[in-house]
Amino acid sequence: MKTRFFIASIFLVCLLTLNSNAQERYVKGIVTTFDSIAVIGAEVKVKSSKQIVETDTLGRFEVKVDGNDKLKVSARGFNNQNVKLDEKTKLVAVNLKLKPGQKAREYAIGYGYVKDSERLNALAQMTNDDVDFSQYTNMYDLIRGRFAGVQVQNNGDIIIRGQNSINLSSAALIVVDGMQVDNSIMSTLVPAQVKSINIIKDGSAAIYGSRGANGVVLIETKKGNDD
Known part of the structure; x- marks a missing residue:
């Protein structure tokens, strides 16, 4: 009897683990400004888990999300942008808007968000x-x-x-x-x-x-x- 109970318990744990793994989902994305200039080191925050990642040198990122989650993308000198996800979303492209004024450009370049300063200017x-x-x-x-x-x-x-x-x-x-x-x-x-x-x-x-x-x-x- 104890053996059967032990086997049933193991089976249930495995089933729950598999089900949990099946629900795990990752979304990849890229963050740019002016549609083509990569934004490096921008923060991408996942609403459900509060996870925060930064974009790489090509503006790319990957995060773990729930079914209908939200992302908040931010970088100093740029307007924040919120992205709504659905269960089918696998890839997102975020184009951050640079705030008006020379100070925003100085932030974008000085904080290393944009490497192509000549093109940005x-x-x-x-x-x-x-x-x-x-x-x-x-x-x-x-x-x-x-x-x-x-x-x-x-x-x-x-x-x-x-x-x-x-x-x-x-x-x-x-x-x-x-x-x-x-x-x-x-x-x-x-x-x-x-x-x-x-x-x-x-x-x-x-x-x-x-x-x-x-x-x-x-x-x-x-x-x-x-x-």
Whole structure:
């Protein structure tokens, strides 16, 4: 009788252990800023277990999670971001938004979150969450007021890199919601309907070919479900 009870107990322990292991789940992820620059040493906190890990030199991480868990990703100089997980989530990509101002960039570089400092300093980003775009009457005033070093000429051209020559155009390429457009669209866009603006000054603009040689202004407008 004792032997049977002992065997049954062992079987139950094994069953519970297997069941527990079956429920263990790991999620991998990557943390970037400006969509492509790795954020190193960012903290990733798991809500259920309070586990905290840091991203590696490529911005990657791996954590143990429950079925419907949450992650909080943070780094000094960046806005925190919360990520909701479901039972099918295996990989997450987190794009942290750099806070406005030079101080945030100094934190990002000084604390070692971003190694590619030249590329970071060649990018500028502003979202409607950072600044109320509706306070500006037009897009030109918005860009003049918020992006240091960016000029707007009388003909509406936006100059990022400075004047190249008298004969050749120095106007930046304008891209709205993924479409390359003429700079005349700037006079018809309403700042209150704009979600974000990115200014690209460096080699990242090369993906737009020769037209991106003078830099690129990337504008994303609000969709129907955006606040």
